Amino acid sequence: MEFKKNILCIGAGYVGGPTMAAIALKCPELRVEIVDINAERIRQWNSGDIPIFEPGLAEIVNQVRGKNLFFSTEIAEGIKKADIIFVSVNTPTKTFGEGAGMASDLQHWENTAHAIVAHSQGDKIIVEKSTLPVRTAEAMERILKARRGGIRFEVLSNPEFLAEGSAVMDLLEPDRVLIGAHRTPEGLAAEKELVDIYAHWIPREKIITTNLWSAELSKLVANAFLAQRISSVNAISALCEKADADISEIAYAIGSDSRIGSKFLNASIGFGGSCFQKDILNLVYICKSYGLTEVADYWELVVKMNEYQKRRFVQGIVRAMFNTIAGKKIALFGFAFKANTGDTRESPAFQVTRDLLEEHAYVAITDPQALGNAKQDLQGTNGRVSYESDPYKAAEDAYAIAVITEWEEYRHLDFERIYRSMKKPAFIFDGRNILDHGKLYEIGFNVYPIGKKALTHFE
Ligand code: NAD
Numbered sequence: 112m113e114f115k116k117n118i119l120c121i122g123a124g125y126v127g128g129p130t131m132a133a134i135a136l137k138c139p140e141l142r143v144e145i146v147d148i149n150a151e152r153i154r155q156w157n158s159g160d161i162p163i164f165e166p167g168l169a170e171i172v173n174q175v176r177g178k179n180l181f182f183s184t185e186i187a188e189g190i191k192k193a194d195i196i197f198v199s200v201n202t203p204t205k206t207f208g209e210g211a212g213m214a215s216d217l218q219h220w221e222n223t224a225h226a227i228v229a230h231s232q233g234d235k236i237i238v239e240k241s242t243l244p245v246r247t248a249e250a251m252e253r254i255l256k257a258r259r260g261g262i263r264f265e266v267l268s269n270p271e272f273l274a275e276g277s278a279v280m281d282l283l284e285p286d287r288v289l290i291g292a293h294r295t296p297e298g299l300a301a302e303k304e305l306v307d308i309y310a311h312w313i314p315r316e317k318i319i320t321t322n323l324w325s326a327e328l329s330k331l332v333a334n335a336f337l338a339q340r341i342s343s344v345n346a347i348s349a350l351c352e353k354a355d356a357d358i359s360e361i362a363y364a365i366g367s368d369s370r371i372g373s374k375f376l377n378a379s380i381g382f383g384g385s386c387f388q389k390d391i392l393n394l395v396y397i398c399k400s401y402g403l404t405e406v407a408d409y410w411e412l413v414v415k416m417n418e419y420q421k422r423r424f425v426q427g428i429v430r431a432m433f434n435t436i437a438g439k440k441i442a443l444f445g446f447a448f449k450a451n452t453g454d455t456r457e458s459p460a461f462q463v464t465r466d467l468l469e470e471h472a473y474v475a476i477t478d479p480q481a482l483g484n485a486k487q488d489l490q491g492t493n494g495r496v497s498y499e500s501d502p503y504k505a506a507e508d509a510y511a512i513a514v515i516t517e518w519e520e521y522r523h524l525d526f527e528r529i530y531r532s533m534k535k536p537a538f539i540f541d542g543r544n545i546l547d548h549g550k551l552y553e554i555g556f557n558v559y560p561i562g563k564k565a566l567t568h569f570e
């Protein structure tokens with residue numbers, strides 16, 4: 112079949128895979144190819160067992176793979192053929208040199224820019240899909256313009272707002288799509304090409320167009336605002352535990368104010384995931400580099416509060432269990448950074464496990480999707496960690512259960528059976544406030560929610 116245009120995406124990860132699958136599904140006249148340097152990942156995308164767990168994604172991939180969606184390691188070939196290139200490579204926090212621990216590590220992104228320059232034979236639109244520091248497009252343009260020979264590259268920013276676990280819905284019915292372009296005739300023409308792709312399934316009024324720098328910065332700001340809400344509610348959860356107030360009641364009461372809104376007010380053991388911390392630290396670094404110390408300090412507190420919440424959770428476990436958990440088995444229910452994903456990047460579970468091991472506890476980890484990643488993350492830790500796909504087995508002979516991830520199935524477990532199999536007194540630390548605390552207390556558990564009064568059988 113003759114395709115109208117060739118779309119290439121460099122980076123077959125959590126963003127590249129699902130976003131391109133959505134474009135391929137909705138735009139059958141486009142040929143969409145995703146390339147990656149990771150041959151194993153490409154092999155998995157081409158297999159019956161795709162490399163990421165995301166509800167509804169495998170069905171879409173099965174529908175379009177081999178028709179107008181292709182996965183490959185042929186990067187140079189892909190660049191040559193492409194009319195539009197999305198760059199969706201990872202941009203983690205830098206771990207070395209200037210800006211270590213804060214700035215974005217742009218080496219993968221820069222490698223792709225050089226590859227595009229080296230292999231392009233005609234004009235192209237380059238779309239930044241990765242989350243990048245504001246004004247990164249300027250650097251991309253400098254690299255691309257270093258090439259002689261009359262080839263034109265027009266750079267657009269099209270940050271991605273999908274959340275893991277709901278990626279398919281977020282892509283098919285997004286709140287908005289954001290496209291930033293230079294306000295020049297060439298920039299606006301490139302912007303129109305991208306708008307036309309999304310307009311296949313997204314109402315035009317939801318496609319926001321801005322200047323390039325606003326689009327780049329909006330992405331960092333959106334994540335900073337979302338994370339800030341979680342840190343705010345978590346800060347108040349600590350106060351609730353002292354004042355006998357209830358954080359769920361407070362979240363409902365304040366969230367009913369339409370100016371505040373009810374979403375993202377669930378108190379928790381802290382936010383995880385590959386992006387919130389990375390993007391806020393990047394924002395902090397950018398502010399510092401512009402000399403905006405107060406602005407940087409303000410946003411950095413969101414991350415500090417999150418660290419405090421994770422530490423506070425384990426300290427609470429130790430204090431409740433008579434100040435010692437040495438030699439005691441603790442079952443962690445969940446290791447993924449949120450429900451409906453197998454992703455464990457920056458999951459609070461990692462710090463909780465490390466802190467429990469430091470207290471010489473035994474840790475039994477269960478999770479419906481993330482055990483493989485958990486094993487990899489905890490490689491090299493001592494032998495006091497075990498992995499169990501069955502939560503009932505994980506809880507056997509444990510002194511305590513700590514709920515780390517809000518998997519729906521944990522609400523429906525037979526906690527009477529679990530209670531009978533545990534050491535007594537049995538404890539539950541509900542780091543997500545998803546369980547029926549009154550019922551657990553009646554069964555005999557000592558229950559410690561987040562931001563609510565503990566229910567204990569002790570005098
Ligand atoms: P990821 O690590 O899952 O995927 C990135 C892929 O890029 C990897 O497979 C890697 O092998 C590949 N890659 C790196 N360098 C390459 C190169 N030179 N050539 C070809 N392939 C290369 O990362 P991700 O979670 O998909 O995130 C990608 C970007 O999107 C990041 O900037 C992230 O901040 C942003 N983002 C992520 C999410 C999310 O939910 N994960 C949501 C919105 C935005």
Ligand code: UGA
Nearest residue numbers: 271272273274275375376377379381382383384386448449
């Ligand atoms: C987040 C944003 O929601 C996406 O819009 C963005 O595109 C993405 O980051 C990104 O840039 O990578 P994601 O990290 O996948 O998406 O998941 P979220 O639903 O935002 O949850 C992040 C963390 O916050 C999780 O650990 C979650 O459990 C926690 N959380 C969320 C809370 O503790 N309380 C809440 O009320 C909501």
